[in-house]
Amino acid sequence: MQRVIVARLIQTPIALVAVLLVVFLCLLATGDPVEMLAPPEATAADKEQLRHAYGLDQPAIVQFGVFLTHAVRGDFGRSFFKGKPALDLVLERFPASLQLAVASTVIALLVGVPLGIIAAVRRGTLVDQLAMGLALLGQSIASFWLALMLILLFAVNLHWLPVSGYQGPQYLVLPAVSLSFWLLALLARLTRSEMLEVLSEDYVRTARAKGLRDWAVLTHHALRNTLIPLVTMTGLSLGWQLGGALVVEAVFAWPGLGLLLLESVLRRDYPVVLAGITLLATVFIVINLLVDLLYVYVDPRIRQGSATV
Amino acid sequence: MSATTALPAALAEARPGPSAWARLRRLARRHPQIVLGAAIVLAFVAVGAFAPLLAPYPYDEQDLSNQLRPPIWAGGQVQHPLGTDEFGRDTLSRLIYGARISLVVGLFSVVLAGALGVTVGVIGGYLGGALDAAFMRVADVQYSFPYILIAIVVTAFWGPSLTNIIVALGVAGWMTFARAARASTLAVKQRDYIVAARATGAGHAHIMWRHILPNIAAPLIVFATFQVPSRILAEATLSFVGLGIQPPMPSWGNMLSANRGYLLTQPWLVTLPGLALTIVALGVNQLGDGLRDWLDPRLRGRTE
Numbered sequence: 001m002q003r004v005i006v007a008r009l010i011q012t013p014i015a016l017v018a019v020l021l022v023v024f025l026c027l028l029a030t031g032d033p034v035e036m037l038a039p040p041e042a043t044a045a046d047k048e049q050l051r052h053a054y055g056l057d058q059p060a061i062v063q064f065g066v067f068l069t070h071a072v073r074g075d076f077g078r079s080f081f082k083g084k085p086a087l088d089l090v091l092e093r094f095p096a097s098l099q100l101a102v103a104s105t106v107i108a109l110l111v112g113v114p115l116g117i118i119a120a121v122r123r124g125t126l127v128d129q130l131a132m133g134l135a136l137l138g139q140s141i142a143s144f145w146l147a148l149m150l151i152l153l154f155a156v157n158l159h160w161l162p163v164s165g166y167q168g169p170q171y172l173v174l175p176a177v178s179l180s181f182w183l184l185a186l187l188a189r190l191t192r193s194e195m196l197e198v199l200s201e202d203y204v205r206t207a208r209a210k211g212l213r214d215w216a217v218l219t220h221h222a223l224r225n226t227l228i229p230l231v232t233m234t235g236l237s238l239g240w241q242l243g244g245a246l247v248v249e250a251v252f253a254w255p256g257l258g259l260l261l262l263e264s265v266l267r268r269d270y271p272v273v274l275a276g277i278t279l280l281a282t283v284f285i286v287i288n289l290l291v292d293l294l295y296v297y298v299d300p301r302i303r304q305g306s307a308t309v
Numbered sequence: 310m311s312a313t314t315a316l317p318a319a320l321a322e323a324r325p326g327p328s329a330w331a332r333l334r335r336l337a338r339r340h341p342q343i344v345l346g347a348a349i350v351l352a353f354v355a356v357g358a359f360a361p362l363l364a365p366y367p368y369d370e371q372d373l374s375n376q377l378r379p380p381i382w383a384g385g386q387v388q389h390p391l392g393t394d395e396f397g398r399d400t401l402s403r404l405i406y407g408a409r410i411s412l413v414v415g416l417f418s419v420v421l422a423g424a425l426g427v428t429v430g431v432i433g434g435y436l437g438g439a440l441d442a443a444f445m446r447v448a449d450v451q452y453s454f455p456y457i458l459i460a461i462v463v464t465a466f467w468g469p470s471l472t473n474i475i476v477a478l479g480v481a482g483w484m485t486f487a488r489a490a491r492a493s494t495l496a497v498k499q500r501d502y503i504v505a506a507r508a509t510g511a512g513h514a515h516i517m518w519r520h521i522l523p524n525i526a527a528p529l530i531v532f533a534t535f536q537v538p539s540r541i542l543a544e545a546t547l548s549f550v551g552l553g554i555q556p557p558m559p560s561w562g563n564m565l566s567a568n569r570g571y572l573l574t575q576p577w578l579v580t581l582p583g584l585a586l587t588i589v590a591l592g593v594n595q596l597g598d599g600l601r602d603w604l605d606p607r608l609r610g611r612t613e
Contacts, residue, residue, distance in 0.1 A: 265461060
């Protein structure tokens with residue numbers, strides 16, 4: 001297990017640099033930001049000067065090298081449009097994104113996992129069918145449309161919650177619910193299938209035969225053994241919720257990282273795009289590493305080194 | 310993410326006996342999901358394929374004396390059963406043409422992602438070694454990035470067009486196929502018939518193409534079915550943020566973004582395209598669920 005983690009620690013930064021290189025080259029290949037930056041009356045000489053000022057006249061690989069050496073020190077350059085350091089802009093948005101990602105993941109866990117357990121325990125009953133129907137719906141609904149429908153119902157018709165903005169906890173509810181639904185569905189299905197598998201194992205039958213009550217069997221024997229896939233999925237999805245929330249953020253005018261990335265991609269604000277993607281990638285790596293460490297905690301077989309995941 | 314490799318028991322046992330109609334009825338009774346899903350999918354495909362014949366109006370025909378008409382159940386006219394938008398364009402016709410976009414994007418982006426992913430997965434799984442490790446590491450890193458973020462970056466770079474959407478969604482989603490195909494290949498490659506083929510001197514390419522691929526195809530087709538709804542939703546998302554299908558060509562996503570301002574006053578302009586999207590995605594997911602249960606009952610309820 002230690003070897004796996006060490007290998008991860010070495011391989012992942014290499015993969016990260018490769019990803020950044022691809023993104024960087026794509027950015028360069030798709031057009032000249034100077035054309036968008038320069039005022040319409042700018043002469044060719046003005047543009048050339050601008051290009052030189054941003055280092056855009058250098059060969060691609062040199063530009064990437066310069067980018068990397070600066071990025072390591074936290075310097076991603078200044079936003080083409082806002083003039084502020086790109087990393088500051090990205091970090092400013094991070095807390096709002098984190099709130100949304102954590103809130104939606106918690107909702108998905110609190111609803112999805114119990115739903116999956118009930119469906120597995122009451123397999124084939126109406127409860128199971130309803131739970132799985134809800135899960136199927138969750139995977140079939142676009143989160144931004146769900147967001148619009150929730151606004152229509154809870155903000156416009158019922159006046160229970162605000163339409164959009166970022167001024168207090170009540171503003172978090174609708175975005176978090178819209179964003180949690182697909183994950184809730186995924187977790188419910190995953191929990192159900194893992195539980196079904198575990199419930200048919202010998203040790204569960206033994207525990208039942210010992211006369212343990214259903215609840216004890218469920219929590220001590222069955223649920224514990226479904227934790228690994230759940231931990232993996234939750235860890236990965238925290239990353240997805242951080243960077244993939246952009247359309248939901250746009251609908252609710254939620255000042256998160258996703259919305260900033262969306263705006264920056266559309267405006268070709270390269271420093272901000274690169275700073276945002278680097279930050280997200282770093283967060284993903286840390287989460288993945290934590291997930292690996294959690295395995296050791298939840299699975300005694302790994303702790304004793306008798307198995308590898 | 311596991312995919313089965315065993316030949317579906319249901320297929321292996323299928324033998325001629327009762328008539329086709331009786332077998333179909335039995336299938337419908339045991340797997341109602343397949344029938345329900347297939348009905349929705351067939352209707353969707355038919356609407357998409359024959360859009361110009363079915364739509365009462367051209368998608369871009371404006372009728373400025375009939376703007377923002379409500380649907381027929383909210384007091385609208387028979388000429389526009391689902392109402393009209395801000396330019397007086399017929400919503401039903403635009404939904405019908407929108408189905409065509411969803412159909413094309415859903416189908417071709419999955420085919421592209423599948424072709425890329427299965428190639429990488431089978432080669433990596435069969436040959437193993439450093440190449441396989443490199444493939445899987447790239448897949449891991451890309452997998453941790455939100456799928457829609459990759460698609461948005463790619464379409465923003467290359468500009469919005471139908472082809473670019475399909476390529477973006479294909480490139481953004483190859484790795485799920487690669488993982489599934491790799492897992493299946495690993496399970497199959499130790500089988501006796503592969504060892505036998507190698508013993509007779511068959512080349513690697515021949516073994517992968519003639520022996521491995523056919524034996525992992527059935528679960529991969531089910532897997533592919535599950536990928537279609539997420540592509541359809543992804544296209545809608547791209548079009549919603551302005552990076553997908555460009556107006557006046559309708560897609561369910563760009564209809565949602567164009568009509569968003571009417572959420573308070575003409576909510577059906579926002580509910581109808583989303584409803585179409587959800588019903589189609591639900592139908593394809595139902596079909597996938599049903600097919601998987603039918604082909605391999607052991608996987609009942611599995612997540613992909």
